[in-house]
Amino acid sequence: MIRSETLAGRIARFGGLGICLLFTVFPLYWILVTSFKAPGTIFAYPLKYWPGDFSLDNYRGLFSQSNFAVFLVNSLIVSTVAAALSTVISLLSAYVLARFEFVSKGAVMGAFLVTQMIPGFIALGSLYILMTKLYLVDSRWGLVLVYVAVSIPLCTVMLRGFFENVPASLEEAAMVDGCSRLSALFRVLVPVMTPGLAASYIFNFVNCWNELFLSVTLLNSDNNKTIPAALNGFISSYNIDWGSMSAAAVLSIVPTMVLFAFASRYIVEGLTAGAVKE
Amino acid sequence: MAVLQTERPVRRPPARTSHRRQFTGRTALVLLAFMLPAIVFVALFTYYPLLNGIQMAFRNYNLNDLSDTSWVGLKNFRTLLHDDMFRGTVKNSVVWVVGSLVPQFLIGFAMALWLRRKFRFRGTYQALVFFPWAVSGFLIGILFRWMFNGEFGVVNDLLMKAHLIDTPVPWLADAKYAMVAVIVANVWYGVTFFAIMILAALQSVPDELYEAAAIDGAGKVRTLFGITIPSIRTTLALTVLLRVIWIFNSPELIFGMTGGGPANATHTVTSYMIQVTQEGDYGRASAMGVMVVFVLILFAIFYLLAIRPRTPRTTARKVAG
Numbered sequence: 001m002i003r004s005e006t007l008a009g010r011i012a013r014f015g016g017l018g019i020c021l022l023f024t025v026f027p028l029y030w031i032l033v034t035s036f037k038a039p040g041t042i043f044a045y046p047l048k049y050w051p052g053d054f055s056l057d058n059y060r061g062l063f064s065q066s067n068f069a070v071f072l073v074n075s076l077i078v079s080t081v082a083a084a085l086s087t088v089i090s091l092l093s094a095y096v097l098a099r100f101e102f103v104s105k106g107a108v109m110g111a112f113l114v115t116q117m118i119p120g121f122i123a124l125g126s127l128y129i130l131m132t133k134l135y136l137v138d139s140r141w142g143l144v145l146v147y148v149a150v151s152i153p154l155c156t157v158m159l160r161g162f163f164e165n166v167p168a169s170l171e172e173a174a175m176v177d178g179c180s181r182l183s184a185l186f187r188v189l190v191p192v193m194t195p196g197l198a199a200s201y202i203f204n205f206v207n208c209w210n211e212l213f214l215s216v217t218l219l220n221s222d223n224n225k226t227i228p229a230a231l232n233g234f235i236s237s238y239n240i241d242w243g244s245m246s247a248a249a250v251l252s253i254v255p256t257m258v259l260f261a262f263a264s265r266y267i268v269e270g271l272t273a274g275a276v277k278e
Numbered sequence: 279m280a281v282l283q284t285e286r287p288v289r290r291p292p293a294r295t296s297h298r299r300q301f302t303g304r305t306a307l308v309l310l311a312f313m314l315p316a317i318v319f320v321a322l323f324t325y326y327p328l329l330n331g332i333q334m335a336f337r338n339y340n341l342n343d344l345s346d347t348s349w350v351g352l353k354n355f356r357t358l359l360h361d362d363m364f365r366g367t368v369k370n371s372v373v374w375v376v377g378s379l380v381p382q383f384l385i386g387f388a389m390a391l392w393l394r395r396k397f398r399f400r401g402t403y404q405a406l407v408f409f410p411w412a413v414s415g416f417l418i419g420i421l422f423r424w425m426f427n428g429e430f431g432v433v434n435d436l437l438m439k440a441h442l443i444d445t446p447v448p449w450l451a452d453a454k455y456a457m458v459a460v461i462v463a464n465v466w467y468g469v470t471f472f473a474i475m476i477l478a479a480l481q482s483v484p485d486e487l488y489e490a491a492a493i494d495g496a497g498k499v500r501t502l503f504g505i506t507i508p509s510i511r512t513t514l515a516l517t518v519l520l521r522v523i524w525i526f527n528s529p530e531l532i533f534g535m536t537g538g539g540p541a542n543a544t545h546t547v548t549s550y551m552i553q554v555t556q557e558g559d560y561g562r563a564s565a566m567g568v569m570v571v572f573v574l575i576l577f578a579i580f581y582l583l584a585i586r587p588r589t590p591r592t593t594a595r596k597v598a599g
Contacts, residue, residue: 005395013392017403020389020469024407027421027466030432034424047435093316096309108317115324119527121552122567123327125341125560126334130327149323152316181308210414212530213552228416235420235534242424249420253413260412264405 028253035059035246042243058247066230067222068248075209075226075252078140082147083204087159087197090152094159095185099168112153120150121213128217138220146214151204158203162196163189199266206256227252334564341558354565363542364550364566371546373457374532375525378464383518385465386472391506393477407470415467419534422463426450426535433459450536453543460535460544467531472517479513480506515585522581523574 005013034042038055041048062068097105127146128137136142166189174184190197215229225233231252234245260267338350358364389407393400410418425432428448437443449459483506491501507514529549532538538545538553545553547570554563 013395016388017392020385021403021407023466024410024470027418027425028409028413030425031421043430045430047430047432089315089319092312096312100309102306102309108313111325112320115320115328117523118328118571119548119567120324121548121555122331122564122571123324124331124552124555125339125563126330127323127327130323130330145319146323149319152319153324156316181305206412210416212414212416212533217556228414231416231420231534235537242427242430245420246424249417253417256412257409260409261405264408264411267411 031246031249031253034242035250037243039243058243059251061241062244062247062251065244066234067225068230068251070223071225071227071230072251074140074224075228078143078147078226079205079208082144082151082208083201085144086148086151086155086204087201089148090155090159090200091185091190091197093152094156094163095189097156098160098163109157112156115150115153124213124217127214131218137218138224140219140224140226143215143218143226146218147208147211150211150214151207155200155204158200159193159196162193162200166192195266199263202259202263203267206259209252209256331560331564332568334560335568336565337561339559339561339564341560350561354561355569357562358565358569363545364547366542367545367547367550370457370542370544371526371548374461374464374544374546375522377457377461378468378525379518379521381461381465382468382472382521385469387476389469389473390476390480393473394480404474407473410467410470413467415528415530416534418463418467419460419531419536422459422466423450423535426459451540453541456536456540456543460532463535464525464531468521468525472521475513475517476510479510483509511585511587515581519578519581522577526570526574 033049033051035058036051036054036056037048037058038053039057039061041051041053097109131137131142131146134142136145170192171179171181171184171188174188175181179187210228212228212232215226216232219225219229227248231245231248234240234248335354336349336351337347338353339347393404413421426449428434428446428451431446431449433449434443434446438446447455449455487505487509488501491505496504526546527548529546529552532544532546532549533552536544538549547566551563551566551570554566
């Protein structure tokens with residue numbers, strides 16, 4: 001900006017930004033504080049804004065009274081595998097879509113984009129029926145397959161964008177040197193695209209980790225449930241145990257937040273790539 | 279989170295790397311093999327259920343009684359239009375979308391303007407306010423359900439400390455206040471998205487325009503409406519469009535926070551649709567889904583027509599004139 005800033009303007013700006021930051025951070029802080037309060041003090045009045053005596057009782061309770069460890073492991077497995085599979089599959093399709101012209105290319109891209117516009121839950125009912133027929137209801141692997149399918153279109157579009165920033169001469173040179181197309185892709189292109197691939201992977205992982213309705217619909221036994229499905233179970237039970245609930249919330253938020261902190265730069269880049277060019 | 283997806287693909291620079299190559303039959307086979315997994319997955323687990331779901335809207339399809347799954351035409355739609363509950367959810371949806379969108383837009387715009395000027399820790403600041411994006415709508419619902427708790431909620435405590443209220447407000451138990459509470463939670467979630475999109479657009483406005491405005495002696499307000507807003511109107515318009523669709527389509531937050539209650543006061547069309555799906559009436563739920571898509575497409579068309587640039591006026595002339 002050209003215009004120099006007055007003192008009042010400066011105060012207004014930092015004041016505004018400060019309020020926005022407080023507004024953003026406070027709910028997260030509050031759930032964290034609640035999770036460390038001893039069960040008695042959660043419902044004590046006046047409210048304590050600093051837990052004073054840190055207690056891990058809520059976390060202990062969560063693991064002893066529910067299968068939370070199982071849910072955590074299930075979520076980890078499902079999200080890790082689904083994100084990896086969809087990233088690899090999307091890598092292949094993005095490569096083709098970025099580098100080659102063919103007749104049905106527009107149709108494929110269009111079909112991928114449409115999946116992003118239509119609310120997925122129209123398909124929820126018939127997806128359940130389909131999974132019943134395939135004997136994949138209440139199976140973590142069934143959920144993985146669905147998550148892979150849901151992640152592919154966007155991941156492909158994202159990776160296609162990253163491919164476009166890499167000159168085609170790179171893999172052409174490798175192929176002249178005797179690489180096959182597949183090995184040129186994995187040996188030459190993949191190393192160059194690591195940031196983009198990592199961002200796509202993290203994005204897919206976080207989406208799978210947070211997904212609610214598919215997991216609630218497709219999983220029902222306690223051994224297979226992922227965290228969102230389990231939290232939904234906690235919520236429908238009559239009285240919510242807010243101590244365990246906040247511990248569960250913290251445990252399910254922290255991993256994605258850490259990942260996002262690493263990838264947010266690339267994710268923001270991806271989000272705004274188009275918008276910047278007016 | 280799923281819908282962060284929606285906005286991604288929309289505006290990309292046109293593909294530059296379309297090397298028109300003559301490729302042999304063998305190459306074509308290899309490429310087909312590369313494409314095949316993606317196509318098979320999407321076709322089987324996305325398109326097949328989607329199309330199947332759409333045709334269910336015209337059938338009598340209730341999991342609790344599958345003896346008669348005949349074609350019933352528009353019956354499901356008629357039933358819905360006469361369903362008071364459904365009409366209530368339509369009204370709630372409108373309040374929910376407009377009530378969430380307007381504050382998100384205004385606060386997001388302000389944040390973007392404040393963030394334009396570089397300062398120390400700007401990167402850290404942006405990373406911090408980006409955090410809500412890592413949290414699922416459902417968990418945000420749970421978070422705010424706890425904060426808006428009528429007896430032990432921190433919101434009441436803070437409001438009472440600030441002497442804004444004398445007695446605790448039963449936020450989520452009273453139909454009057456519940457919608458306000460879910461909207462506050464949703465604003466928390468969505469503000470950053472606006473801020474980031476608008477900030478990115480702001481950074482593409484050339485400084486010369488501001489210099490020209492300063493020379494003309496244009497004040498702050500005039501610069502904002504004469505230069506800033508016209509220069510980024512495309513981004514503003516598209517961001518709003520995507521947000522409307524996204525807010526409309528995401529019932530997770532409401533699901534976690536109120537479950538549609540109290541007395542259906544926060545039930546939106548999509549949260550109602552999920553409920554009907556879970557009750558097993560796939561026919562009626564699908565009819566709702568089809569209506570949602572239809573209305574959103576209509577909305578998008580009218581909206582895009584309304585915001586298209588009418589006369590090619592340059593921003594510079596606006597300021598000078």
